[in-house]
Amino acid sequence: MNKLSATSQSFVDACSISETELPWLLSLKKCGIEDFSKVGLPTLRNEAWRYTSLKQLERLDWQKVAEDYEVGELSWLTSGDSYKLVIVNGKFNYDLSEMSGFPEGAFIGSLSEALVSHSELLETHLGRIATSKDGPLLALNASHMADGYVILLSKVQLTKPIQILNVGRTDGQAIAYHPRNLILLDQLSRATIIEHCTGQNAGSYFVNSGTEIFVDQGSHLQHHRIFADGPEAIGVASTGVRVGSDANYTSLVLSDGGKLLRNDVRIHLSASGAETKLGGIYMADDGQHVDHTVLIEHEMPHTKSEQLFKGALGGKARGVFQGNINVHEGADGSDGQLTNKTLLLSPGTEVNSKPQLEIYADDVKCSHGSAVGELDEEELFYLRSRGIPYAQAKSILVESFLSEVIDKFDLGELTDTFSRRISDWIQAD
Amino acid sequence: MLKIKNLHATVDGKEILKGIDLAMGFGEVHAIMGPNGSGKSTLSYVLAGRNGYEVTKGEVLYNDKNLLEMKPEERAGEGVFLAFQYPVELPGVSSMNFLKAAVNAVRKYRGENELDAMDFLKFVRETTKMLNITDDMLKRAVNVGFSGGEKKRNEVLQMAVLKPTLSVLDETDSGLDVDALRIVGEGVTALRSPHRSMLVITHYQRLLDHIVPDEVHILADGKIVRSGGKELAVELEQEGYSRYTADAA
Numbered sequence: 168m169n170k171l172s173a174t175s176q177s178f179v180d181a182c183s184i185s186e187t188e189l190p191w192l193l194s195l196k197k198c199g200i201e202d203f204s205k206v207g208l209p210t211l212r213n214e215a216w217r218y219t220s221l222k223q224l225e226r227l228d229w230q231k232v233a234e235d236y237e238v239g240e241l242s243w244l245t246s247g248d249s250y251k252l253v254i255v256n257g258k259f260n261y262d263l264s265e266m267s268g269f270p271e272g273a274f275i276g277s278l279s280e281a282l283v284s285h286s287e288l289l290e291t292h293l294g295r296i297a298t299s300k301d302g303p304l305l306a307l308n309a310s311h312m313a314d315g316y317v318i319l320l321s322k323v324q325l326t327k328p329i330q331i332l333n334v335g336r337t338d339g340q341a342i343a344y345h346p347r348n349l350i351l352l353d354q355l356s357r358a359t360i361i362e363h364c365t366g367q368n369a370g371s372y373f374v375n376s377g378t379e380i381f382v383d384q385g386s387h388l389q390h391h392r393i394f395a396d397g398p399e400a401i402g403v404a405s406t407g408v409r410v411g412s413d414a415n416y417t418s419l420v421l422s423d424g425g426k427l428l429r430n431d432v433r434i435h436l437s438a439s440g441a442e443t444k445l446g447g448i449y450m451a452d453d454g455q456h457v458d459h460t461v462l463i464e465h466e467m468p469h470t471k472s473e474q475l476f477k478g479a480l481g482g483k484a485r486g487v488f489q490g491n492i493n494v495h496e497g498a499d500g501s502d503g504q505l506t507n508k509t510l511l512l513s514p515g516t517e518v519n520s521k522p523q524l525e526i527y528a529d530d531v532k533c534s535h536g537s538a539v540g541e542l543d544e545e546e547l548f549y550l551r552s553r554g555i556p557y558a559q560a561k562s563i564l565v566e567s568f569l570s571e572v573i574d575k576f577d578l579g580e581l582t583d584t585f586s587r588r589i590s591d592w593i594q595a596d
Numbered sequence: 597m598l599k600i601k602n603l604h605a606t607v608d609g610k611e612i613l614k615g616i617d618l619a620m621g622f623g624e625v626h627a628i629m630g631p632n633g634s635g636k637s638t639l640s641y642v643l644a645g646r647n648g649y650e651v652t653k654g655e656v657l658y659n660d661k662n663l664l665e666m667k668p669e670e671r672a673g674e675g676v677f678l679a680f681q682y683p684v685e686l687p688g689v690s691s692m693n694f695l696k697a698a699v700n701a702v703r704k705y706r707g708e709n710e711l712d713a714m715d716f717l718k719f720v721r722e723t724t725k726m727l728n729i730t731d732d733m734l735k736r737a738v739n740v741g742f743s744g745g746e747k748k749r750n751e752v753l754q755m756a757v758l759k760p761t762l763s764v765l766d767e768t769d770s771g772l773d774v775d776a777l778r779i780v781g782e783g784v785t786a787l788r789s790p791h792r793s794m795l796v797i798t799h800y801q802r803l804l805d806h807i808v809p810d811e812v813h814i815l816a817d818g819k820i821v822r823s824g825g826k827e828l829a830v831e832l833e834q835e836g837y838s839r840y841t842a843d844a845a
């Protein structure tokens with residue numbers, strides 16, 4: 168076994184494992200510790216982490232989250248009628264959440280509650296699609312598995328969206344936490360989940376989340392996320408999704424916050440007719456590092472994936488996009504489309520864009536493309552020649568570039584929320 | 597209102613304009629004709645302030661101000677408008693928002709109040725009707741997927757709403773069918789007024805049937821080699837440029 172770095176060792180030491188826990192949960196955690204302890208935090212030598220360094224984690228002394236905390240104003244993404252979940256530093260807060268009227272037979276609540284009330288379902292799903300073998304961060308997450316949100320729907324079509332507010336709140340000390348979430352949609356269920364990750368008090372926190380999502384048998388999930396963590400936050404969000412027969416997972420992700428963000432998504436299209444549509448908008452400024460890593464596994468015939476990721480980088484921001492589409496043997500007639508475009512707004516910016524296709528099936532329709540560029544001089548001049556000042560001309564072009572992603576999604580009242588995020592970022596840039 | 601004196605300009609280190617002199621008064625229409633590659637579009641870009649077009653000698657006075665010192669957006673605010681030979685496509689920017697941003701930017705520059713969405717719509721509708729521009733075109737992204745003729749009509753629409761005092765029309769008649777040519781001709785003629793001047797770059801007499809020029813200039817190899825009245829355009833269309841290109845060479 169390698170010798171772990173001090174930070175890696177401190178994360179291992181922070182695990183609290185009690186032999187009285189559910190046996191399967193205990194073994195999940197132990198596996199997590201074991202897998203993480205083998206390698207510790209990833210370095211640039213780890214192929215999946217070639218462009219994103221977590222070295223800055225080694226500089227701080229990360230503490231466990233305190234039991235008591237205060238929380239400031241809650242910033243909801245939409246004011247419309249919705250179920251509301253509040254999670255502060257990875258801990259589900261029942262006092263602040265609003266879940267009344269949630270359909271009979273369905274479950275919405277904390278992981279710790281679900282472990283008691285739905286332990287069988289959790290046993291068959293937790294750690295199954297985002298596993299400790301998928302990388303050290305997920306292993307670390309598994310070893311700390313304690314709280315997060317759980318949503319279980321079977322034959323339920325929700326009429327209101329669920330908003331989830333993940334607050335990172337610091338009171339002086341740098342804190343680290345590892346929430347584990349689970350979403351299960353089965354038998355023609357439908358839901359819209361809107362997740363907002365945000366920081367309060369602007370201190371350092373390391374949030375290493377693991378989210379498992381199962382969308383089975385004709386179910387549809389719209390899962391839109393805004394990553395807007397605090398300026399000193401380091402966020403790694405690992406999401407594993409399994410899409411079943413004739414089911415659909417649609418997700419638009421916007422990131423504009425944090426010091427470092429790694430959004431790691433793996434989607435398994437595991438039955439015929441499974442589809443996914445992903446959109447990404449990333450905006451980063453001086454000192455920020457943003458990494459979107461997406462892996463799509465076309466495991467069965469006639470599965471479909473479509474992705475459009477666009478970003479704008481200013482200041483000395485770094486961007487990383489790794490997009491892999493794997494079409495497995497026998498997954499004939501699959502369709503996978505992937506486009507990544509990045510706009511570099513200033514000379515110090517840098518982007519690594521690596522779209523990749525691996526195809527082992529027949530009759531497959533796949534394409535991937537990547538482009539990196541600056542604003543078009545001719546377009547800028549055209550706007551300016553019509554009297555539009557340089558700064559405004561630039562804004563118009565950046566906004567239209569990024570908004571293309573929004574236009575591909577049917578977001579209803581969220582459209583404005585996402586559009587405003589873009590224009591606010593541009594104004595502040 | 598416009599005085600171009602001994603204007604020399606280079607693009608990528610290559611001299612394209614080699615000493616242009618031209619003076620226009622208020623309300624005048626001047627036509628510039630000349631063979632391909634003679635520098636007509638280059639002149640129009642220099643007047644509009646495009647990057648990369650370096651003036652190496654000479655000056656341009658516009659209403660007694662040094663035009664060459666101004667940014668492109670300031671020139672537009674001061675009333676200079678260029679109808680592009682090849683209008684630029686702006687994917688994702690709706691024509692309506694683009695027009696509104698332009699009109700309000702120019703109004704702001706000129707110390708006028710900005711128009712709200714309703715007032716703006718009313719204001720634009722009057723012009724779109726005259727130019728036969730559909731609401732559908734206004735909803736689409738600027739020039740994206742527009743036909744050649746639609747792009748040119750869109751340029752005239754922008755000109756009409758920005759109310760320039762100096763319009764440079766760079767081959768606005770190219771690629772237009774007979775009806776569109778008439779519409780554009782009427783549109784441009786409607787903008788003629790005693791304080792508005794126009795510099796019309798064209799290869800054909802036909803637009804000049806609609807907008808009768810006060811003077812016609814022949815540009816060959818970066819210089820004005822001959823100037824005359826409107827009959828010069830007729831003569832050119834019949835005889836071509838061969839004697840001027842020979843002269844200039």
Ligand SMILES: Nc1ncnc2c1ncn2[C@@H]1O[C@H](COP(=O)(O)OP(=O)(O)OP(=O)(O)O)[C@@H](O)[C@H]1O
Nearest residue numbers: 607608610612631632633634635636637638639681
């Ligand atoms: N970036 C450039 N580098 C070098 N030469 C250039 C560049 N841009 C334009 N030119 C040259 O400048 C000359 C004048 O071009 P310009 O577009 O002004 O001609 P024009 O008179 O408008 O022609 P047309 O009637 O075809 O529109 C041409 O020979 C052209 O090739």
Ligand SMILES: [Mg+2]
Nearest residue numbers: 636637638681
């Ligand atoms: Mg030309």
